[in-house]
Amino acid sequence: MPKTMFEKIWEAHEVRDELIYIDLHLVHEVTSPQAFEGLRMTGRKLRRPDKTIATADHNVPTDGTPTARLIADTLSRKQVETLEKNAADFGVPVYSLGSATQGIVHVIGPELGLTQPGMTIVCGDSHTSTHGAFGALAFGIGTSEVEHVMATQTLVQRRPKTMRINYRGTLGDGVTSKDLILATIGELGTGGMSGYVVEYAGEAIRNLTMEQRLTVCNMTIEGGGRAGMIAPDETTYEYMRDRPGVPDDFEAAVEGWKQLPTDDGAVFDHEIEIDASAISPMVTWGTTPGMVVQAGGRVPDPADMGTPAQRESAERALQYMGLEAGTPIEEIRPERVFIGSCTNSRISDLREAAGAIKGRKVAESIRAMVVPGSSLVKAQAEEEGLDRIFEEAGFEWRGAGCSMCLGMNPDILIEGERCASTSNRNFEGRQGKGGRTHLVSPTMATAAAIEGHFVDIRNWN
Amino acid sequence: MEAIDIIEGPVTLLDRSDVDTDQIIPKQFLKRVERTGFGEFLFYDWIRDGEIELEPNPILVSGRNFGSGSSREHAVWALDQFGFQAVVAPSFSDIFFSNCTKNGFLPVALDEEDCQALATAGRGRIDLESQTVSWEGGEASFEIDPEIKRRLLGGLDDIALTLQSEDEITAFESGPGGSYGPVTTALD
Numbered sequence: 001m002p003k004t005m006f007e008k009i010w011e012a013h014e015v016r017d018e019l020i021y022i023d024l025h026l027v028h029e030v031t032s033p034q035a036f037e038g039l040r041m042t043g044r045k046l047r048r049p050d051k052t053i054a055t056a057d058h059n060v061p062t063d064g065t066p067t068a069r070l071i072a073d074t075l076s077r078k079q080v081e082t083l084e085k086n087a088a089d090f091g092v093p094v095y096s097l098g099s100a101t102q103g104i105v106h107v108i109g110p111e112l113g114l115t116q117p118g119m120t121i122v123c124g125d126s127h128t129s130t131h132g133a134f135g136a137l138a139f140g141i142g143t144s145e146v147e148h149v150m151a152t153q154t155l156v157q158r159r160p161k162t163m164r165i166n167y168r169g170t171l172g173d174g175v176t177s178k179d180l181i182l183a184t185i186g187e188l189g190t191g192g193m194s195g196y197v198v199e200y201a202g203e204a205i206r207n208l209t210m211e212q213r214l215t216v217c218n219m220t221i222e223g224g225g226r227a228g229m230i231a232p233d234e235t236t237y238e239y240m241r242d243r244p245g246v247p248d249d250f251e252a253a254v255e256g257w258k259q260l261p262t263d264d265g266a267v268f269d270h271e272i273e274i275d276a277s278a279i280s281p282m283v284t285w286g287t288t289p290g291m292v293v294q295a296g297g298r299v300p301d302p303a304d305m306g307t308p309a310q311r312e313s314a315e316r317a318l319q320y321m322g323l324e325a326g327t328p329i330e331e332i333r334p335e336r337v338f339i340g341s342c343t344n345s346r347i348s349d350l351r352e353a354a355g356a357i358k359g360r361k362v363a364e365s366i367r368a369m370v371v372p373g374s375s376l377v378k379a380q381a382e383e384e385g386l387d388r389i390f391e392e393a394g395f396e397w398r399g400a401g402c403s404m405c406l407g408m409n410p411d412i413l414i415e416g417e418r419c420a421s422t423s424n425r426n427f428e429g430r431q432g433k434g435g436r437t438h439l440v441s442p443t444m445a446t447a448a449a450i451e452g453h454f455v456d457i458r459n460w461n
Numbered sequence: 462m463e464a465i466d467i468i469e470g471p472v473t474l475l476d477r478s479d480v481d482t483d484q485i486i487p488k489q490f491l492k493r494v495e496r497t498g499f500g501e502f503l504f505y506d507w508i509r510d511g512e513i514e515l516e517p518n519p520i521l522v523s524g525r526n527f528g529s530g531s532s533r534e535h536a537v538w539a540l541d542q543f544g545f546q547a548v549v550a551p552s553f554s555d556i557f558f559s560n561c562t563k564n565g566f567l568p569v570a571l572d573e574e575d576c577q578a579l580a581t582a583g584r585g586r587i588d589l590e591s592q593t594v595s596w597e598g599g600e601a602s603f604e605i606d607p608e609i610k611r612r613l614l615g616g617l618d619d620i621a622l623t624l625q626s627e628d629e630i631t632a633f634e635s636g637p638g639g640s641y642g643p644v645t646t647a648l649d
């Protein structure tokens with residue numbers, strides 16, 4: 001019987017019906033303390049520290065603070081120090097603030113070669129879907145499940161449904177994988193992938209680099225999907241080769257991974273097709289990632305929306321965002337620009353953003369910052385001189401972490417501030433109370449920083 | 462985990478769709494390392510700005526795609542500690558739904574019209590055993606996974622249940638599946 005990639009991975013990990021073995025558990029400071037506390041209270045061990053890894057990312061300041069002990073915010077300091085202590089007590093390797101390999105949990109997994117095809121990967125974070133870009137089954141879990149995985153290395157899971165999105169054609173010039181996933185969510189809606197593990201397929205996906213694929217899978221959760229996946233291929237193996245965590249006999253492992261892609265004739269519960277060649281650079285205008293429009297378009301009119309509930313949400317969103325229906329997107333003027341987050345903070349994102357600057361300066365009206373996804377990305381960028389390109393243009397160059405993606409650390413928007421952001425969520429208050437977020441690709445963010453307003457990157461050079 | 466059986470009483474309506482976990486418990490309250498103390502910060506920004514008022518009734522009714530966004534279980538702890546016992550909505554995000562069921566907090570999916578009718582009635586009764594919600598002038602039944610239902614009715618601890626299968630886990634680990642993937646402790 002032909003099988004989907006999801007089915008192959010699922011079946012290889014069934015300890016018994018609906019009990020799934022977990023190959024890698026990623027841990028961070030925000031969703032783990034109560035799980036470690038649970039283990040202590042019940043006197044349970046952490047079953048497989050050798051399949052677990054911890055890092056500090058959500059709470060850490062990005063101003064160069066060298067160790068947890070020196071974090072100014074008392075509660076953040078306590079949370080990061082608690083992570084360090086818990087990791088030490090339970091034997092889990094930890095990359096905390098100051099470590100050369102610290103970084104956003106979804107950036108360090110791939111970059112250290114820990115994320116590999118065919119694996120099951122979980123983390124107490126919804127963007128765990130990112131790792132599926134390697135042909136792994138990766139999804140976010142809650143804190144009770146974190147504790148469950150710690151204690152048993154398994155997870156009780158209902159088998160999810162499967163969906164395949166086939167992209168016809170290829171992306172046009174200036175259109176990135178960020179635009180591809182934003183356009184997809186815009187089309188399907190924020191609940192459009194709900195209950196499904198989604199496989200992204202087709203020529204447009206095959207042509208993406210590994211880091212561009214990570215961006216696509218990352219935002220699966222914004223479409224409501226349980227997990228996103230892309231079949232591994234030569235692009236995947238090339239990216240992985242020589243990374244520290246990969247198997248010693250790499251070529252033998254590759255032979256095994258070649259068995260993973262979905263067989264011809266395998267059946268998905270749902271399949272859809274999207275024309276990739278019709279996708280444009282995108283900008284969100286509202287307060288869910290599904291509220292998105294082409295950069296060359298206009299803020300939509302709630303009156304044109306299908307249902308009363310949609311109209312009401314759109315009206316509310318426009319009010320929150322301080323926007324008028326019909327305004328051309330290119331006339332919207334952010335005050336802040338944020339290049340970072342687990343969606344777009346990898347070395348290729350930074351290279352693209354830096355490459356678009358071409359000696360120009362950030363507009364007077366804008367405060368712009370670049371936050372590398374990990375300490376390794378930061379070091380690599382500095383070796384290539386990207387930090388100088390950014391700083392000469394007027395961008396701030398920061399330390400690694402989640403930073404202004406969620407504003408749990410000192411990097412936040414103030415009330416009413418408008419931000420062009422390469423992150424993944426534009427919810428009310430996500431980047432700071434009253435902050436207004438427009439999601440875009442790294443090159444679109446760079447162009448907005450320089451021009452002082454959004455531009456369709458295709459008409460800008 | 463406390464067992465659930467019947468949840469009965471007045472209804473609070475939060476008439477919005479796509480209510481995300483960033484709103485349910487804003488990030489500035491996620492820095493606690495304990496499981497308690499979240500109830501008073503439920504919907505903190507919306508309540509402080511006077512956008513909504515909430516009564517801590519047993520039943521909360523809201524719009525579609527409730528609990529979307531971040532996986533933070535703190536959202537469920539906050540709803541529970543505020544005083545709600547169940548949330549009724551046309552649909553939920555997967556992770557939020559699962560988080561509810563790990564905490565003895567009942568998520569009930571009813572179609573839009575039934576949600577409206579329940580909210581209008583102002584009082585309701587949820588019977589998990591018979592999988593029904595009733596209110597004055599109406600009743601609807603809901604779906605729930607039989608295994609999840611069993612755990613909720615019995616207030617059963619997931620980890621203890623799984624550990625009853627420890628032999629099977631050990632057997633799996635001594636097979637080929639047990640050595641798949643990287644050894645994190647060998648990296649440093």
Ligand code: SF4
Pocket residue numbers: 057058104105106125127341342343401402405406423424
């Ligand atoms: S960068 Fe943002 S979305 Fe990614 S893990 Fe950090 S907070 Fe979550």
